[in-house]
Amino acid sequence: MAGDFCAIVLGCSGGPRENNLSGYLLYPCQDPNQLLALDAGTLLGGMDVAHARHHLKDFDLTHKELTTVGEVLLHKLKAYVISHxxxxxxCGLVSASAVDMRKSIVATDATIENLKDHIFNWVIWPNFVNEGRTPYLSHYHYVHVPLEKKTAIPHTDFSVEAFLLSHPHEYPSTAFFLEYHSSVMLYVGDTSPDSFEDSKHLSQVWKHAASILQEGRLKGMFLECSVPNEEADKIRHGHLSPKTMIQELAALQQQAGVSLKGLKVVVTHRKENFSSHSDNFDLIEKQLTELNHLEIKFIFPSQGDRIVF
Ligand SMILES: [Zn+2]
Ligand SMILES: [Zn+2]
Incomplete structure (x- = not known):
C-alpha cells in the first residue's frame, strides 16, 4: 500500500566522500510531480545510483529528448530546501545551477545570506540566483522562510515551517516541517544536542513536533547521527551521537505524551572513518539499535534507496 510520503536517498553520509553527501528527494507518493530536494550535497550522482536501481520509476516521464535523470532534475524537481x-x-545544487532552471531555494535568511555572500558571488561561482552580487542569472529564486511561521513552497502544495538549530560556532542550521495536505515530514539538519550548547533549540522543535504527533499527522523524520558514542565523548562535537539522539527522541516522547513506537526515523549524516575493523556506519547502527528502548523504526539508508513512509 502506498504511504503518504516517498523519499529517494541521493546521499546519506556526513562525508567526507564527495559522492555521498546529504541529499534526499521527497514527494507525496500519490503525486511525484511535487518533488522537493531536502539538502543537495550530492544530487545528480545520487539520482544516477537511484536510476540504476530502478528507483526513479514513480516519475511519469514525457520529455523523450532527455535522459531520465535530466528530466527528473529539470522538469520534476520544484525546490531545494536547504538546512544550512x-x-x-x-555541493550538488551549486554544481547543477549552471544548467538547472526555474527552481526555488527555500531557506532561512541566515542560510540565504551565506549563499549570497560566499558561494553565488561571482568569485566562487557565478550568481545563478536572483539576489546578491550583480548581474543575476536567476536560474534559481530564493524563498525566504521566516522562523516558526508556515510558508508556501511555490509551484507545489507543500508548506514549510523552519526552526533554528545549534551548529558549532553559532552557525545557523535549520529543522523543517514539510506539510502536504495535513501530512507532515520533519527534516532536521546538522545539530548539536541541547545538552551540548546549553540551548533550547531542539526542545523547541520537539514542542512543535509533539502537537503534530498527537494529531497523528507526523509521518516520519530525518535526524542526524554523525558519530558513534566513543567519538562524541572524546571530542566535543556539534552533532548527535546514538546516546544523545536517543535522549533527544525521549524528550520528544515525553513532550508529546505519545509513544514513538514504530515512528520511522531516517538516520542521516553518519560520518565515514575509513577504519577496516570498526566502521562508523555499522557502529552507529549497532549502538542505536541497542539503545532503542523507544522502539522507533530506525531506517539506515544507503544511496539510491527508495523509502516509503
Ligand atoms: Zn553536514
Ligand atoms: Zn554542517
Whole structure:
C-alpha cells in the first residue's frame, strides 16, 4: 500500500566522500510531480545510483529528448530546501545551477545570506540566483522562510515551517516541517544536542513536533547521527551521537505524551572513518539499535534507496 510520503536517498553520509553527501528527494507518493530536494550535497550522482536501481520509476516521464535523470532534475524537481550552507549540504545544487532552471531555494535568511555572500558571488561561482552580487542569472529564486511561521513552497502544495538549530560556532542550521495536505515530514539538519550548547533549540522543535504527533499527522523524520558514542565523548562535537539522539527522541516522547513506537526515523549524516575493523556506519547502527528502548523504526539508508513512509 502506498504511504503518504516517498523519499529517494541521493546521499546519506556526513562525508567526507564527495559522492555521498546529504541529499534526499521527497514527494507525496500519490503525486511525484511535487518533488522537493531536502539538502543537495550530492544530487545528480545520487539520482544516477537511484536510476540504476530502478528507483526513479514513480516519475511519469514525457520529455523523450532527455535522459531520465535530466528530466527528473529539470522538469520534476520544484525546490531545494536547504538546512544550512555547509558544503556537504549544497555541493550538488551549486554544481547543477549552471544548467538547472526555474527552481526555488527555500531557506532561512541566515542560510540565504551565506549563499549570497560566499558561494553565488561571482568569485566562487557565478550568481545563478536572483539576489546578491550583480548581474543575476536567476536560474534559481530564493524563498525566504521566516522562523516558526508556515510558508508556501511555490509551484507545489507543500508548506514549510523552519526552526533554528545549534551548529558549532553559532552557525545557523535549520529543522523543517514539510506539510502536504495535513501530512507532515520533519527534516532536521546538522545539530548539536541541547545538552551540548546549553540551548533550547531542539526542545523547541520537539514542542512543535509533539502537537503534530498527537494529531497523528507526523509521518516520519530525518535526524542526524554523525558519530558513534566513543567519538562524541572524546571530542566535543556539534552533532548527535546514538546516546544523545536517543535522549533527544525521549524528550520528544515525553513532550508529546505519545509513544514513538514504530515512528520511522531516517538516520542521516553518519560520518565515514575509513577504519577496516570498526566502521562508523555499522557502529552507529549497532549502538542505536541497542539503545532503542523507544522502539522507533530506525531506517539506515544507503544511496539510491527508495523509502516509503
Ligand atoms: Zn554542517
Ligand atoms: Zn553536514
Amino acid at each position: 550552507a555547509h558544503l556537504d549540504h549544497i
